Amino acid sequence: METTIQPSPQTHSRMDASPNGHQDTGHESPTRLVGRDLLSRVQATAGLARANADAVDRESRFPEEAFAAAREHRLLGMMVPVVLGGEGARVSDVADVCYTLARACASTAMIFAMHQIMVAILVRHGQGSQWHLELLRRLADEQLLLASSTTEGQGGGDLRVSSCAVEPDSFGITLTKSATVISYGAQADAVVTTARRSIDAAPSDQVIVAFTKDNYQLEPIRTWDTLGMRGTCSSGFTLRGRGVPEQVLPEHFQTIQSRTMMPVAHLTWSSVWCGVAAEAVERSRRCVRAAARQTAGGQSTAGVTHLTRAIMSLGVLTNTIKSALQKFESACAAEKEIDSLDFQNAMNLLKVTASEMATSVVVGAMQASGLNGYRNDGEFSVARHLRDVMSSSIMINNDRILANSGAASLLANIPASLEG
8 A cells, every 4th residue: 555544553553343442342352453464455455446447437337356355355354353253453444445445446445435334333333232243253254245224215315314114023123215325235245224213213213223135135226327436336225124123233323323423434435535536646647757758858747736736635635534533543432522512523524625625636636637637548547536536525415514514513612723
């Protein structure tokens, strides 16, 4: 991995067995297994992702080669606690992998990020639930791929309300959901979904339920033919699940969403977009260098100004994500901090900031490369990268995040000095 967003070298020296810095299984925290070999495993996976990225984009197909490699190199279970057969990786490790995979194939990286968000939820909030601990053991052993289902026909992109509900039946529980988007739903081994707690519950009284492939069915209702992120295969389905009450996570969805789902999603997604932007800048730099070699005396070309701005902005974006990762891992040690208004606002606005900056960087890279970057073919093309990164402001719409953060902004502290 050429450029990383790893917050500190200590991340690879020792890891607790959960993404929040605590051991959630009731055992003493073992030494983390993530080590130097992670680099070679990720690079091997990224190599296959890169080799197939154009085909994945062109055919709008699942990046099966990359995920075969991810399974072979046991990357899907990297955040599962060591005592359950995983490696006990932290979110910062996952963010670094997302960044590297995104430089090769944005769809591969985004699928990996979405999977690990669900793993983080199970690790942190499945404590005390034998059913979910067993699912984590299976995940580590079989390298299961987890999908999420939070988008509904009536609720749209608002994760805070659900139309479908967990209903009792003679077997245990059932759930039927009109899920307008389930990324890689047809390829996943399990689905983690939101729903109302019961048929009589309010739309905001939500829980999370995990279903493995043997106890749910998907009926296609919408195809996936988009400008970018085409390999995520985010088609729509009617999800019909049947299981036992133990498959419902014990904590309320609002707690899960604020303490794990939202911050981990925004950290890993931001890392994906940063990786896409970094690859675009690298291609642009090679293009500008090639053009400079062809001019008299190797003088700089007109694209250097755009390239310089893109490189500087990329540095700011990278440092912003590093700082956010450090803030998250520090906050996770104290519930009071992670529940604070300042922390929640910071994690929400990270997504908005990172998506806007990454898009700006890729546009700058294209401007620096000129026609070579604008083309769909050739070694300097950043057309796919621009199409992919443009999804960043739409997936959980930035306007919705800013609107939801409006009330919090009115109460936010304005620093009196640069020291805070």
